Amino acid sequence: MEGAAICLAPVKPLLHRKTAPEGIYRIKFSKFVIVQPWVDGLEIVSPLATGAVRLKDQRLFSILLQLVAACDEATIRGCLPDDLQSHYADVISLLLSSGVAGVCDGRGVADIDQDAVEAGWTFEDLAFHCHTREKMIDLCRNQARQTPIDKKQFPAKHQRIIRGSTALPLPSSVNHNLSFFQVVRERKTIRAYQEQPINAGLLSDFLWHSMHIREEISCDPGLSRAYAGLLKPVASAGALHSIELYLCINRCIGLQPGFYHFDSSDHSLGKLCDLIDPCLQMLELAAASTCRAPQAASVSPSQGQLPDVLVVMAARYGRNASLHQQTGLSYALILKDVGSIYQQLYLVATALGLAPCGLSFGSSELFHQASGHPGLLECSVGEFMIGNPPSNAWL
Ligand SMILES: Cc1cc2nc3c(=O)[nH]c(=O)nc-3n(C[C@H](O)[C@H](O)[C@H](O)COP(=O)(O)O)c2cc1C
Known part of the structure; x- marks a missing residue:
């Protein structure tokens, strides 16, 4: 065979030559x-590795199977x-x-x-951590493998095609007497x-003070990556x-029960469907995830109650990737x-006297079924319950 049979490609700085230890190992x-x-x-990589190993000679592929288990020197030598x-x-x-x-x-x-x-790291978490916590600003990686994104497909304001729109009442300041502290x-x-x-x-006030669009702004004007951003009460990386x-x-x-999209531009709710089966399942999943709550006293005796409203946060991945595809x-x-x-939802709900609860569990599949969106264009990434708290909630 001509050329290198196996080679090492650095993926991080500080690649040091190591040799086998003395004695039996x-x-x-x-x-x-x-x-x-x-x-x-074939290329062998790991989130922890400083270099990628490339096997070019197919006769070396058997080494892959051997090294799954601990091998002594003679075994490695024998499979060459x-x-x-x-x-x-x-x-x-x-x-x-x-x-x-x-x-x-x-x-x-x-x-x-x-x-x-x-420390109990899983492969997925370690890969995600190492991939996103490199020391970098404006790093461009794997550009050759990337398909450019058409930014116009992902405008700042997300206009949905909906069955009908319900304007929400204008925000009121009645009964909002708590100071920030x-x-x-x-x-x-x-x-x-x-x-x-x-x-x-109350729902209208909750949405207004959390998410309404205050202004559309021009970000990085003059640069090739110029894009339209938004200002809202809540912060967002890159105003994306x-x-x-x-x-x-x-x-x-x-408001009629059902599944709605909140239009943060004209402060209205666009109805997507009635409370069909996937919506009921989302509500039940939310209620079930409170049963793991650490403060048992705040859950029982009404353990697992359905919230009045389940807020589902869905990401438009393409909008974020239109700025961050290269940084990963x-x-x-x-x-x-x-x-x-x-x-933001916790603080605004508290100010309005609502019962807030962030959630750890959710199903993108149920969101996909309820919303009808192609799952990778818009996918659910967080859930939050709100409701009218019992009068003794703050005792
Ligand atoms: C990201 C996140 C996920 C959470 N997941 C759940 C959950 O799945 N079920 C639940 O009952 N509470 C959940 N909570 C609420 C926490 O259990 C709660 O914040 C914590 O017990 C501290 O109580 P406190 O919010 O009253 O200070 C979550 C909170 C956050 C911020």
Whole structure:
């Protein structure tokens, strides 16, 4: 065979040459490696590795299976083709230097994995963390593999095609007497509701003070990445505001039950459908996830009560990617925006005397069924319950 049989491509700075330890040792792949196609061979990478190993000679592919389990030097040497046997120390050095394989300890854990295994990292979280927490500003990666996004497809204001629109009452200042610091002091999760549901006026105020569009602005004018951003009461990375609010209205005085999109531009609700089965399932899933709540006292005796309204946050991934495809930060920033919205909803609900509860669990599939959106153009990424709290909620 001509050319290199195996090679090491640096993916991070500080790639150091490592050699096999003295004496008897065993090595194996990091438990976080993935194998992917690369030009005319295979590439082995790991979020923890400083280099990617590229296998070009197909006769080396059997090494992949061997290194799944801990191997001693003789085993690795034995799976090399005859003409490469004399290079076994270089192959081991290349695997160890890259960080895709490590020397095992007594428990069979590769040295490079030890901290991650001790802290319980999953592959998905580690890959996401390493991918989004590099020291970088304006980094461009994998441009050759990316399809450019047409920004016009993802305008700042999201106009939906809907069955009918209901204007919400204008925001009122009646009964909003708490000072900001009282709101911060009193904010807490409430998961129980009284018999009388919330009304359209309060829901309108809740949405207005959380998410209404104050202004459309021009971001990075003059640069090739210029785009339209939005200003709202809640903050959003790059003023992109790629999160939309959808409401599963279970019961609300003045509004029909159903699934709605909140139009934050003209402060109205666009109805998508009645409370069909996927909507009911979303409400039930929300109620069921309160049963894991740490403060049992605030849940029982009405454990698992359906909220008056379930707020579903859905991300327009393409809008975020139109700015962040190259940095690879889109999904990380979407989740940070969701956190920012959770806190805004908590504070505004508290100021209005509503019962707020952020949720950990949700189903993009149910959202897809209820909204009818293609799942990857707009997908649910967060849920929040609100309702009319029982009169003893603040005792
Ligand atoms: C991101 C996030 C996810 C949450 N998930 C749930 C949940 O699934 N079920 C639930 O009952 N409460 C959930 N909560 C509420 C927390 O349990 C609550 O904030 C925590 O117990 C502290 O109580 P406090 O909000 O009254 O200060 C969540 C809160 C946040 C911010």
